[in-house]
Amino acid sequence: MRERRTSAQGRESRELILQTALEVIGRRGFGSTSLRDIAAEVGMTQAGMLHHFGTKENLLVEVLRQRDAATREALAEQDGDEPPSVRVARRNAETPALVHLYTNLQVAASAPDHPARAFFEERQRSVHAVVAADVRARQEVGGMPAGVDADTAATVLLALSDGLQLQQGVDPSIDIAEILAWTWERLSRAD
Template sequence: MSAEESAAAAPAPSTGTPRGPRGSYAKGQARRQAIVDEALAVFSRTGFHSGSLREIAKRVGLTPAGLMHHFADKEELFVEVLRQRDEKVRQAAGDPAEHTLVQQAEKVVAYNQTTRGLTSLYAIVSAEATDSEHPSHADFAERYRSGARNAEELLRAGQEAGEVRADIDPALAARLISAVMDGIQLQWLLDEQVDMVPLFEEFVRGYLLPPPRR
């Protein structure tokens, strides 16, 4: 780095007076997150197509035009809601290097049962996205494809380690895991007396884990 570059990169001397732009940035980020939070509440109830930007704006004390200062359109806002949802699910699953696929899936099921809004959002939007004109159609199709590829690889590794039944087809089982998770989520959303955790554990015990040694 040259002397000129070093000088340019050095922080400006502090005057002891709070600078407006930094405070404005923090306020802008807080408002942006508030919009995302309210959008989650709206989209998880009505889906993408019926979700109203006007309602979201009203919930955060903005006009629709004011909301557009933070997000260019409803699709951009929706993508950010899904991105944050995905990040929370990844955190719930834990480090892949420290947990097997089965352990990660069980953690996600348990987490989803504590976050009705996020779970409802995923269920509604994944159903909506079967429409080829939906803005997330290609994204959701790829989610399931890539998820199945990753799960198949982990299942094969689990078979080699003796952690997964040797007589199942990893490619088919990879699709079945997400199908079971989606199915029990739907039942829970319809009836909260349904407990997703033991249901998924029963599937794992009966289908994925090797039988106990006698």
């Protein structure tokens, strides 16, 4: 029983750290947030946090990993006829801090030797696969013209999502889901 309790506490610490990290980054901005800043808010020291995650990048990647898992679950639920890209965008609009973290970390991970690079490579592949599969499924039901290449469409939808998130950093008035839906609608027009 002791082991169980210990392990549960450990899990709670991790949860608290991840959640707080996101909060602080949202408030101070990615570039101005240090491990110390997060630790202070958690009520722990920098060293204490690193005991759980090893490095800063591990910690941040873990935030995104958890979010991705939650997003997959949310997508599994039935919800009208909207494509995944639009549904995810609506969801993300509720958590701007997460979008900020995602964008910043991905850009940093462009460096060939960045520790988070592998995560983003894999993530890009898997997300692309989901979106492309959705397009193909709709083509079989006639919801999307067969003339549209599913992989290209997926690339467009995903890049558009990322680009809108990037632009939103500078111009917060952009409504990402709306623009995505507009684009989706244009792509769906019969040839």
